[in-house]
Structures are given as structure tokens and as C-alpha cells.
Amino acid sequence: MNQPVLLSPLLRQERMPHIWCPGCGVGVSLNCFVRAVEKSGIPQDRIHVVSGIGCTGRVAGYVNVDSFHTTHGRALCFATGLALSRPDSRVVVYSGDGDLTAIGGNHLIHTARRNVDMVVICVNNFTYGMTGGQVTPTTPENMKASTTPYGNFEYTFNLPALMEACGATFVSRWTVFHVRQLIRSLEKALKHRGFSFIEVLSPCPTLYMRRNRLGNPLNMMEQFKERSVIRNGEGTAGTSLEEGADLIVGDFIEVRRATFKECYERRMTEVLGERFVPYEGVR
Amino acid sequence: MLRGETVLRSGKHFMDGNEACAEGAIAAGCRFVSGYPITPSTEIVEHLSRRFPEIGGMFLQMEDELSASICFQGAVWAGVKGMTVTSGPGFSLMMEHIGFAAMTETPSVFVNVQRAGPSTGLPTAPAQQDVMQARWGSHGDYGIIALSPASPQECHDLIITCFNYAETYRCPVLFMMDETVGHMHGKVTIPSMEDIHVVERRISTRSPSDYAPFRVVEGDVPEMTRAGAGHRIHMTGLTHDERGYPDMTTAAQESLVRRLCGKVNNHVKEISMMESRHVEGSDVVVISYGISAQIAGHAVDAVRAAGIRAGQVRLISLWPFDDEAIRNIARSTRHIIVLEMNLGQMVREVERAVRGIVPVHAVGNAGGRVIAPDCVVEKIREVLR
Ligand SMILES: Cc1ncc(C[n+]2csc(CCOP(=O)(O)OP(=O)(O)O)c2C)c(N)n1
Ligand code: SF4
Numbered sequence: 001m002n003q004p005v006l007l008s009p010l011l012r013q014e015r016m017p018h019i020w021c022p023g024c025g026v027g028v029s030l031n032c033f034v035r036a037v038e039k040s041g042i043p044q045d046r047i048h049v050v051s052g053i054g055c056t057g058r059v060a061g062y063v064n065v066d067s068f069h070t071t072h073g074r075a076l077c078f079a080t081g082l083a084l085s086r087p088d089s090r091v092v093v094y095s096g097d098g099d100l101t102a103i104g105g106n107h108l109i110h111t112a113r114r115n116v117d118m119v120v121i122c123v124n125n126f127t128y129g130m131t132g133g134q135v136t137p138t139t140p141e142n143m144k145a146s147t148t149p150y151g152n153f154e155y156t157f158n159l160p161a162l163m164e165a166c167g168a169t170f171v172s173r174w175t176v177f178h179v180r181q182l183i184r185s186l187e188k189a190l191k192h193r194g195f196s197f198i199e200v201l202s203p204c205p206t207l208y209m210r211r212n213r214l215g216n217p218l219n220m221m222e223q224f225k226e227r228s229v230i231r232n233g234e235g236t237a238g239t240s241l242e243e244g245a246d247l248i249v250g251d252f253i254e255v256r257r258a259t260f261k262e263c264y265e266r267r268m269t270e271v272l273g274e275r276f277v278p279y280e281g282v283r
Numbered sequence: 284m285l286r287g288e289t290v291l292r293s294g295k296h297f298m299d300g301n302e303a304c305a306e307g308a309i310a311a312g313c314r315f316v317s318g319y320p321i322t323p324s325t326e327i328v329e330h331l332s333r334r335f336p337e338i339g340g341m342f343l344q345m346e347d348e349l350s351a352s353i354c355f356q357g358a359v360w361a362g363v364k365g366m367t368v369t370s371g372p373g374f375s376l377m378m379e380h381i382g383f384a385a386m387t388e389t390p391s392v393f394v395n396v397q398r399a400g401p402s403t404g405l406p407t408a409p410a411q412q413d414v415m416q417a418r419w420g421s422h423g424d425y426g427i428i429a430l431s432p433a434s435p436q437e438c439h440d441l442i443i444t445c446f447n448y449a450e451t452y453r454c455p456v457l458f459m460m461d462e463t464v465g466h467m468h469g470k471v472t473i474p475s476m477e478d479i480h481v482v483e484r485r486i487s488t489r490s491p492s493d494y495a496p497f498r499v500v501e502g503d504v505p506e507m508t509r510a511g512a513g514h515r516i517h518m519t520g521l522t523h524d525e526r527g528y529p530d531m532t533t534a535a536q537e538s539l540v541r542r543l544c545g546k547v548n549n550h551v552k553e554i555s556m557m558e559s560r561h562v563e564g565s566d567v568v569v570i571s572y573g574i575s576a577q578i579a580g581h582a583v584d585a586v587r588a589a590g591i592r593a594g595q596v597r598l599i600s601l602w603p604f605d606d607e608a609i610r611n612i613a614r615s616t617r618h619i620i621v622l623e624m625n626l627g628q629m630v631r632e633v634e635r636a637v638r639g640i641v642p643v644h645a646v647g648n649a650g651g652r653v654i655a656p657d658c659v660v661e662k663i664r665e666v667l668r
Binding site: 012015044045046048050060061064065066067068069070071073074076077078079080081082083084085086088089106107110264268272275276277278279280281282 | 314315317335336337338339340341343345346347349350351353354355356357358359360361362363365379380383509510511512513514515516517518519520521528529
């Protein structure tokens with residue numbers, strides 16, 4: 001029986017249903033992304049999505065664009081080669097907090113430092129979802145995970161601050177409650193030249209919330225709503241996610257700096273002049 | 284961009300194996316290299332970092348070998364030819380992405396200028412200790428191709444073959460140099476462009492509805508595409524169907540992994556390269572590869588001058604292993620000696636292929652220096668006593 005087409009053409013109809021649990025925030029973030037791409041006007045064949053491994057990493061398999069599901073933590077590296085070689089495409093890295101900031105942490109800081117022209121969407125659900133809810137660099141202090149049964153005793157990453165320090169030129173944080181703001185922010189990032197990083201706080205009801213008795217997904221949405229304070233354009237100082245404090249969201253940083261490719265071409269032109277032949281990749 | 288303008292002028296040049304490898308890669312059409320410095324392979328990327336800005340290529344020094352070994356694969360999926368370059372400890376870090384390239388059928392070239400290990404080992408000193416790691420280093424079953432050059436000239440010529448094989452078989456191709464060959468200076472003849480055989484990427488011209496990135500239409504290698512070609516493909520390191528979609532069934536695993544192995548291992552006759560001399564009717568044959576084959580050559584010449592019927596086989600390709608050719612050699616001689624700069628790696632393959640037809644003996648060391656021809660001469664005399 002033919003089913004009516006309900007999905008955006010940017011999603012792969014034939015791959016539904018997806019693997020995410022009911023109430024999971026990854027799908028919400030994906031809907032926002034799809035809306036942002038539609039609004040950006042970027043042609044479908046000029047968007048490429050690269051993911052690492054994890055529940056969030058499965059996004060690459062559901063988007064109806066050229067999409068690459070790579071290795072755990074290394075999506076950014078693959079994306080760097082792809083973005084430099086397809087300068088007329090927008091390359092988006094879509095992955096989880098563990099993938100991007102633990103195993104991929106070294107790549108994250110260096111891809112941001114180089115200001116490689118790409119959009120990085122980091123779904124932060126405070127845990128490793130795919131592997132059963134282990135602790136991650138963004139698990140809040142004292143919270144439980146399968147490998148911190150007595151509560152997390154490590155310090156926690158503040159991702160926007162980390163990204164600002166590394167030189168990212170567009171840095172935001174939203175939650176899956178902030179659907180309209182997130183779409184707008186993603187659209188801006190898609191049009192931004194340089195390295196963009198968007199952290200999306202998201203519920204993992206199956207593992208993180210259940211283990212920490214945080215109620216149902218709606219409870220977390222209410223938390224996101226009640227605790228959040230929007231602060232646009234004021235940098236990332238004071239944005240750490242501390243228990244009990246305001247949850248600061250917003251487009252924190254938006255600056256224009258020469259991208260990796262522009263820096264390379266500027267330098268080579270200065271030194272080599274006419275002899276310089278820019279790397280075109282494939283157009 | 285005219286390739287003729289970018290490659291070296293044809294004729295004789297004087298250079299070391301590392302530079303020859305870099306120039307050969309350029310001649311093969313490689314335009315994207317991601318790497319991380321490590322002796323004794325660094326000169327390759329240093330050379331490319333100087334050459335590429337003048338010929339429209341790009342070298343990227345990454346933050347480690349984990350990133351270097353997948354960054355260029357992103358460029359490959361954009362439609363470019365790419366490679367990475369490393370030695371010893373860096374090769375260990377690259378195993379993850381040899382497996383990824385095998386699973387995603389990414390035409391990819393990995394250069395390993397071998398040095399003595401394990402671990403940090405004996406930096407800058409030569410070895411041939413990574414030849415089994417090349418074959419089996421990443422987890423899982425898969426097929427790879429590995430070539431081993433014995434001179435600066437071959438560093439140039441065979442890296443071109445590596446790129447051609449990568450395009451033909453859509454698999455990782457490993458160029459197993461070693462420190463001695465990498466740093467050996469010698470005459471390298473650069474052919475004119477018309478005389479260099481380069482296999483270009485075949486991008487499928489099928490319409491998106493008629494195309495699947497892992498569907499085999501002819502032979503056992505699927506047609507390639509590139510990002511932005513309109514095919515809207517998905518690729519993954521997960522077990523997948525012909526559309527590239529994850530398929531978590533044992534049936535999918537069975538057919539995919541069998542094909543990934545078979546598309547290389549069933550073509551051993553097309554891939555395999557070796558040189559042999561004086562094998563027929565000999566009393567002993569020395570089998571070797573890479574720099575050790577030069578040593579074997581001296582030893583064989585020396586004992587032949589003394590009237591011993593010794594022959595020589597030089598393996599140019601290491602993987603897939605040509606069992607049948609080795610077995611035929613065993614049928615033509617009385618003893619086989621395998622010479623390699625390790626404590627016994629390829630000798631196991633030779634023994635397996637020979638199936639006891641003749642005795643197989645090993646001459647090796649723990650790496651760090653090439654083996655003196657005298658050791659081989661001594662062994663030849665010993666086995667024939
Ligand atoms: C090299 C490697 N190590 C470990 C794993 C196992 N693994 C798969 S996903 C994952 C964590 C994913 O967590 P996160 O990035 O936070 O994504 P989520 O599932 O929460 O969306 C781990 C450790 C792997 N696939 N590869
Ligand atoms: S385990 Fe958590 S992150 Fe993974 S799909 Fe389920 S709810 Fe989402």
C-alpha cells in the first residue's frame with residue numbers, strides 16, 4: 001500500500017521508522033535541521049552530512065543527501081577533506097557529545113582552530129546513548145551513568161566556552177525545546193563562512209533520565225523552558241551548565257574570520273604569487 | 284590543469300625513494316594528502332607540501348594519524364585521488380581507517396615507510412616488520428593490496444600502480460616501503476606522461492534512481508560516485524546493503540564481507556607481481572622483497588659464481604599472496620630460503636603455500652639494519668650441505 005508522503009524530501013522515506021526511542025531529542029533536532037536547510041535555500045545536492053558513531057550519529061543515514069557515516073570521533077576529519085575538496089557544498093557534521101568531545105575531542109579543537117568552513121551540530125544528551133548510558137565529558141557532576149554508578153565525580157566540559165577558546169567563529173547553544181530559535185540559528189550557521197558549532201541539549205529518556213530519575217521527556221522539556229535564559233551575542237563567559245543555575249542558551253559568538261582555505265590561499269599567493277595554483281578539489 | 288605541466292620533466296633524475304614516491308603520487312594524479320610527521324616518512328609529505336601549492340594539490344598536516352588516515356578519504360569521496368603517509372607507530376594508529384576504507388570501498392593509498400618496532404622502537408632504522416599488520420591489522424575480514432618497492436625507481440613507478448589498483452578494486456592499497464629504500468638515493472627515470480598508465484576514477488553515469496553505490500553491476504567492484512553528483516548516496520562502516528543502508532542481518536554480513544575479500548583475493552593473478560631468475564632446476568631459491576631482495580641478489584650472485592645452482596624470487600606485491608606462483612617455484616627447486624628484516628612473517632605464507640613440497644628456511648633479524656649478504660650465503664651453504 002502506498003503511504004502518503006509526510007516527510008520532507010530531505011529525509012529518506014524508505015528508511016523510516018528510525019531507531020530513536022520515543023521521547024528522544026535527536027529526532028526533534030533533525031526536524032529543526034531539515035527546516036533550516038529548507039529555509040536556507042541551499043540545493044539538496046549541495047549539502048553533505050557526515051556523522052560519527054552513536055544514536056545521534058545515525059542522522060547521516062536518514063537525511064536524503066550525500067551522507068557519510070564514518071568512525072567514532074573522526075567525522076570532523078573526513079568532513080575536513082570533503083569540505084576542502086567540494087568548496088561549493090555545505091558540509092555538516094552531525095554527532096553526539098561523546099563522539100565529538102571525548103574520542104573526537106582532539107579533532108574538534110583543531111578543526112575549530114583551523115576555522116574549516118563547516119557546520120557542526122552536537123546533540124548533547126549528557127551520556128553515551130548508543131552504548132547504554134555511560135559517563136561522557138558533558139555528564140553533570142554527581143549524575144549517574146552506567147560506568148559512574150556512584151555518581152559522576154569528574155569536572156564537566158562547557159562546550160561553547162571550549163569552542164570559543166579554540167577559535168570557532170559561530171557558537172550557539174539551544175535545547176530541543178527552543179525549536180524556532182534552533183531553526184533560525186542553524187539557518188544562520190548554514191550561511192556563515194567558517195567553523196560553526198551548535199550545541200543542542202537533548203533528553204535521553206531511556207538511559208540518562210531514567211537512571212537519574214528525571215521523570216519523562218516532558219519534564220526535561222519543562223526544565224529546558226523554565227531554567228533557560230537567552231543571551232545572544234555576549235560571548236560564552238558564564239555559560240557553564242551548573243546544577244541549579246540558569247541554563248544559558250543563545251547565539252553566543254558570530255564573527256567573521258578568514259577560513260582555513262582563505263588563509264591558505266592568502267599565504268600562498270603572498271609567497272608564490274603567480275606560481276600558486278589553488279586547490280580546487282571538484283566543482 | 285594539464286598533468287603534463289605538473290609532473291617532472293621526463294628523463295633521468297637523481298633522488299631518494301621518498302621523493303620518488305611523492306613524485307610518483309603526483310604523476311598518478313594524487314592531489315590531496317593528509318599526514319602527520321614521523322621519521323622516516325616525513326620527507327614525502329615535506330616534498331608534497333612544497334610541490335602541491337604549485338600544481339593545485341593540497342597537503343594537510345593533521346593533528347594525528349587517526350585524523351590523517353580518514354581526512355583524505357573525505358577528499359576521495361569528493362572525487363579526488365588522495366593518500367596518507369606514515370611510519371611505525373603512525374601505521375598502528377591508521378588501522379581503524381584501513382578497515383573503514385575496506386568497508387566503504389574507498390579507493391585509498393596508505394604509504395608506510397617501515398621502521399623497527401614494536402612501539403617507538405628504533406626510530407629511523409629500517410625493518411620489514413609490518414607486513415602482517417598490513418594484511419591483518421584492522422579488525423574483521425577484508426581484502427587489501429600491498430606492494431613493496433626495492434629501489435627509488437620502484438618507489439616512483441609502483442606508487443602509480445597503487446593508485447591504479449585503488450581505483451580498479453576500490454580498496455585500501457598499502458605501499459610498504461622501508462627506511463633504507465626511502466632514504467636510498469639513486470637514478471630515477473621519469474617516463475613521459477604518455478608512457479605512464481593512469482587509471483582514472485570511473486564515476487557512474489547512471490541516473491540516481493538507477494544507481495546504488497554498493498551494487499555490483501559488472502565483475503565484483505561497484506561503480507563509484509562522488510559527493511554532489513546527484514546520487515544522494517549513503518555510506519557507512521556498518522554492514523550495509525547495496526544502497527549503503529545499514530543491514531544488521533547475518534545474510535548481509537555474509538555476502539558483503541565475502542565480496543570485500545573476494546574482489547581482491549579472487550584477482551590475485553591480475554594483481555600479483557614478482558620477478559624471478561635461475562629458478563628452474565635450481566638447488567635453492569631465495570625469496571625476498573623490498574630492500575632485502577637487493578641483498579638476496581648479491582648473495583645469489585656470489586654463490587652462483589662459486590658454482591652453486593641458486594635462484595632468486597623477488598615479491599613485488601605482498602598481498603594478496605600468490606600461493607600458486609610460490610608453489611610452482613617449490614616444484615622447480617630443492618630448498619627455499621625466505622629473507623626478510625623481521626623474525627619470520629612472510630615466511631609463514633611461503634610455508635603455507637609450499638605445503639611441504641620442499642623445506643622452507645628463514646633468514647631474518649629484529650630490524651634496525653639490513654641483513655648482510657654473507658648471512659644469506661652462509662645459509663645457502665648450510666641448507667645444501
Ligand atoms: C573506536 C570506538 N570505540 C567505541 C565505540 C563504541 N561506541 C559507539 S557509540 C559510542 C558513544 C556514543 O555517545 P555519543 O557520541 O554521546 O552519542 P549518543 O549515542 O549519545 O547520541 C561508543 C563509545 C565505537 N563504535 N568505536
Ligand atoms: S538511547 Fe537515548 S539517545 Fe539513544 S535513541 Fe534512545 S533516547 Fe535517544
